[in-house]
Amino acid sequence: MNFTYISPKNQEEALAILAEHSTNAAVLAGGTDLLLAIKDEVKTPSVLIDLKPSNILNSIEEDKAGNLNIGAFTTVREIEKSDLIASKYPFFQKSAAMLGSVQIRNRATIGGNLCNASPCANLALPLLALDAEVLLEKKGGSRKISINDFFISNGITAKADDEMLTHIFIPKNDGKGVFIFHSKRRAMDIAVVAVCINLLKDDDNKITDIRIALGSVAPVPMRAKKAEEMIRGNVLNDKLIVESAQCASDESNPIDDARASAWYRREMVKSLVARGLSSLK
Incomplete structure (x- = not known):
């Protein structure tokens, strides 16, 4: 060592x-x-x-168009306590508040949570639901990629060895969202299953766009894209909620481990997606 x-x-x-x-x-x-x-x-x-002592890359800023720019060294606690995050995306704030203890949140950063590439990374889910992008920089160059392309496998990301994640960009989003976290304990625990849903409706109550992000049910944080497609363009009703929740469950790919069986996780995906959609109906 x-x-x-x-x-x-x-x-x-x-x-x-x-x-x-x-x-x-x-x-x-x-x-x-x-x-x-x-x-x-x-x-x-x-x-x-x-880089912590240099006190850089730890800001949360909004431009005139309503887009957010979050420095990768911003702590989870700063996201949790941000009035800007709370007013725009309260479900994002909730995902931060559910991560570990206050002591952990005071140290842990959004960049670290993403680069660790854990299937249960709390902050990954609202960022997937908000269609965020990440900026990867290296000496002499940089590239911006979608958060959807960032996670490769458990513990592995698209970041090259000579690159550093420096910023997370969230485009303006006027949708409504929800974050649901299920664990064995009420606090200071890793999610058995987590769900984040963000959707947009038109004046006729039809869903014009939707993203359903799932955590702890696949090698990486994932989107339930087939369930999203089933909902998009329709008005949410009880039948559609049940069918799309089942679809999301079928899309998940969980494992058996010490926290829960794969069967239980699939059942919880179905339950939590249905609960989340019902709350946004």
Whole structure:
């Protein structure tokens, strides 16, 4: 567990260090996941890059068009307590409030939660439901990709070794949303199943657009796209809710583990999606 600790003065210096060390370097944000992985020797970086002391990439800003720009080092607690997030996307705020303890939320960052690429990443679900984009930067270049393309597999993302996640962009969205978190304990627990739904209606109450994001039921946070397509263009009614909830359950791909069986998770997807859709009807 030997590594070189470097605290660069700015982002440019951090990207230069990443370019030099590439596969042997890790970026330290809050450290709530990374330091445990290093302790257990799941990850063995030779260089640890800590940008926290430089106090950058930790803002939540809205432009004139209503789009949000969130720095990747913004803590989960800052998202939870943000009046801007609360007013625009209360279901996003709720997803932050349900993550771990206050102590964890004060350290954990949105960038770390996404880059850890856990199937139960709380913040991934509202970002999927809001069709967010992430900015990946490296020395001499950058690229912006959809959050839908960011998660590859459990613990693996589309971020290259010499890249750093720096910003999350949320386009203006006037829809209504809901976040539902189901776990064995009422607090400080990982979701057995989590669901986030965001939808837009026209004047005739038809669903013009919808996104249903599911957590803890596949190798990565996922969208129930077949269920979305079933709903899109229709008015929500009890029959459609039951059928689309079943469709979302069928799309999920959970596993048996210590927290729940795959069968139970599929049943909970059906139940929670139906509950969420009913609340937005």
